[in-house]
Amino acid sequence: MENNKNNQSWKEKLHEIIYEADTPAGKLFDIILLIVIVASVIIVMLESIKGFGERHYNILNWSEWVITILFSFEYIARIITVKKPFRYIFSFYGIIDFLSTVPKYISFFFGGVHALAALRALRLLRVFRILKLARYLGASQNLINALKASKAKISVFLFVVIIVSIILGTIMYLVEGEENGFTNIPKSVYWCIVTLTTVGFGDIAPQTPLGQFIASLVMILGYGIIAVPTGIVSAEYTSQKNKEITGKDVHLNTQSCSNCSAGKHMDNAEFCYNCGHKLNHG
Known part of the structure; x- marks a missing residue:
């Protein structure tokens, strides 16, 4: 019983760090993630430069492998910290995370495919979470x-x-x-x-x-x-x-439900609007 409680506790803590940007740990994780993504995209671009890529092949190749392994661990962590992993796997960000991880592995069998790692630039969309631009999702929904x-x-x-x-x-x-x-x-x-x-x-x-x-x-x-x-x-x-009915100023935060992975919750919300599961507040 104690082990199950501890197991649940570390999963919830890891979920809070990975999926949310309202806590210091979550914000730090996202900032580091964005820096790694930018570094990865720059490496792929440098590899495509004839001469430079050949001269520094070993450094660029090893750097790319380190980043790929980090992304692999992150992808696995995202899956194991949610109760419905397939919801994340087949979500927009889940597909982008997967596509940004596999090119280096596929390059073992097909040459030149690792250049598709530039798709990692799409992961920079997570900057919306860090800057809390989710508060303006209502306006973006109106545009859609x-x-x-x-x-x-x-x-x-x-x-x-x-x-x-x-x-x-x-x-x-x-x-x-x-x-x-x-x-x-x-x-x-x-x-x-x-x-x-x-x-x-x-x-x-x-x-x-x-x-x-x-x-x-x-x-x-x-x-x-x-x-x-x-x-x-x-x-x-x-x-x-x-x-649009504007009775009051409604703000959305980056909190993600650990049960169904739904995001865009209102500030101070206690329960998930999608499944009713109690939200974890850091």
């Missing part, structure tokens, strides 16, 4: 809802843009012709999309006065087109804000 509500309107808008690009591309093909680089309609449509989005690679350019006039209209039209999706999403975002 606005994007979802705008999906149909934006889809119709993009469909219209594609049709306009095909029409204008075909016109430019007829006006400019093969001698000016518009060798076929698909390539002309490509030019129109590049011009319409104001990217302008410059690999194809109209030479005739009429073609240059049409190109000018396309570029002006491009500025207007860029503003349309912004207006659609902004309108929906305003609508979402109006629907």
Whole structure:
């Protein structure tokens, strides 16, 4: 009985350090983790530099192995400290943690795969926990809802843009012709999309006065087109804000439930909103 209690105690303590950033130990763990992640990404980038990577191969390789082993222990610790490990394993962060750990091991069988370790940069998203940006998750949720509500309107808008690009591309093909680089309609449509989005690679350019006039209209039209999706999403975002009930200032913290791994709990919450399990307060 005593052993079970002690076993539960160290798991809860480790869970608090790994999954939460509201305690000094948790914050220190996350800061160290971010430093290691940044170091790992830099090492992968340095390995890709021809000459430098070859000269310092041993140092870079051993450093990468040390970091990979540390990440492996961390990944295992995350699994054993939660009561429902599969919930973490198949979560967004769980998948990212796994993908950031396995490339070095896979490189034993497939060369060059270790470069995928650059995926560890995605783990820097944990900076939200350290800086307590989770307090603003309500605003980010409004933005997500606005994007979802705008999906149909934006889809119709993009469909219209594609049709306009095909029409204008075909016109430019007829006006400019093969001698000016518009060798076929698909390539002309490509030019129109590049011009319409104001990217302008410059690999194809109209030479005739009429073609240059049409190109000018396309570029002006491009500025207007860029503003349309912004207006659609902004309108929906305003609508979402109006629907939001703001009776009081609600803050969310980084606390994670040890039973179901649910996060984003309100400050001073005693129980998990998802499963009702009592939360551990450090």
